[in-house]
Amino acid sequence: MNGAQLWLKAAAVGVLAAALPLLIFGCGKNPECPQPADTTWPDKPGPKVVVSFAPLYCFTANVAGDDATVKNVMTSKGPHDFDPTEADMRLVTKADLFFVVGLKLDEKKAESMRDGSGNKQLRIVELGGMLDKKHLCESKCTHTDHTDHKHDKDPHVWLSPDHAIMLTNFIRDELKIADPDHAAGYEARAGAYVTKLKAIKTYGTEKLKDKKDNRLVSFHDSLAYFEEAFKLDVRGVLTKHPGQEPVAKEMSELIRLCTKKGAETRVIATEPQYSTSGSGEALRKELIAKGVVDPVLVELDPLETVKPEDLTLDWYEKKMRENLDALAKAMK
Ligand SMILES: [Zn+2]
The missing domain is CATH 3.40.50.1980 (Nitrogenase molybdenum iron protein domain)
Structure with a gap:
């Protein structure tokens, strides 16, 4: 089976699992289950950073440049469905930082990976939780029997370029603290990436403005x-x-x-x-x-899953543009 077939098979299993909630598909050592592409760290100095899923990989890797190493954990199963494998735990064993969105989306999974790995030094950073409350939306409630239950904050912050910029700046600050010798590099690369994120906002605004x-x-x-x-x-x-x-x-x-x-x-x-x-x-x-x-x-695409071979530095920009193109085509 090649990579694409494997992924397709994994996606089919995912759909089946979603359709049959009573069946639990534990991943464990099952070779059919998606595994991170590479769980080893290169032998080089600089912070070792793991991120929970793909958009955070793009934000972090663009800021990191060659000064830090970044690894992405979740691939064909996104933050709503992911269960860490033993390989994921191994990856975390040597990591310094673990960037997650938080807001009850993925931080528990990161904590369980940290606890399972025994890496007590690992710093888990909840980037979404660092946003000012005024930038957070409440989860939309579709209950028709409305009682006074508390609403959680919506965690899907990465789907706004404005929020992506704020997250990128938090990542920059964390990397500067972890690796002050390369502060200027993190600063410069974050600035360049923010320019690209602003371009996505301009692109979408332009495409949708006459609808x-x-x-x-x-x-x-x-x-x-x-x-x-x-x-x-x-x-x-x-x-x-x-x-x-x-x-x-x-x-x-x-x-x-x-x-x-x-x-x-x-x-x-x-x-x-x-x-x-x-x-x-x-x-x-x-x-x-x-x-x-x-x-x-x-x-x-909510950008929650990715095929490992597709995860390039510009993946987030490409996917956001694809979404905006599809929407602009559909809207009148
Ligand atoms: Zn979601």
């Missing part, structure tokens, strides 16, 4: 910061947990929201990691039946 129809339904509750950055209007969320179909009550509430007079919503986001034939397509058909003109499914 009269900026309403959409999000696949899972991941688009609040993206919505804010690009002045979109996310009307609802299709599934509370990726892979879990909405219940009838949630579906009828979504249909009600999407058919509201003067605010008809025709763009329905799907995710490449999950089948589009389920709830997204069901909603699309319901909207056609209710007279919404030309409802479309559009694939928006």
Whole structure:
């Protein structure tokens, strides 16, 4: 089996696992399970940094340059579904820093990896948790039986270039503290990368600025910061947990929201990691039946998973542009 086939197989297992929540797929030593590409550290000075998943890899590796080594942990299973393997624990054994988003997304997994590795020196940095409260959104609540439960903060901060810039600057500061001799390098590379992140914001803003129809339904509750950055209007969320179909009550509430007079919503986001034939397509058909003109499914990647061979320094920029292109094509 080559890498692509392996990944496809792993993705198929992921879909199956999501569809059958009672079946637990422990990864352990199963060779079919996705493993980090390389769990060894090169023999060179400088901080050894692990990051939980792909966007943080791009932010960190761009700031690190040759002064620090950066390794990404999660690949075909993103932060909602990931379980650390023994190889992941080994990777953490020698690391100095572990960058995560936090906000109840991935910090527990990092802590369990640290505890499992016995590396008491490892510093886990919750980058999302360092954001000022005013920059954080509350998770969208799709409960129809509204009681006064507390809302968590939405962790999907990496999907806004504005927030990506703040995270990049936190990463720069952490690397400067860990490796003060190379402070000037971290400073310069962070500055250059922030320029690229600003260019993504400009790109998307430009692409979407003339759209009269900026309403959409999000696949899972991941688009609040993206919505804010690009002045979109996310009307609802299709599934509370990726892979879990909405219940009838949630579906009828979504249909009600999407058919509201003067605010008809025709763009329905799907995710490449999950089948589009389920709830997204069901909603699309319901909207056609209710007279919404030309409802479309559009694939928006929440950037939570990656094929290891695709993870280059410019992966985040490329994926963000792909999402913006897809959305601009779908919106009128
Ligand atoms: Zn998510």
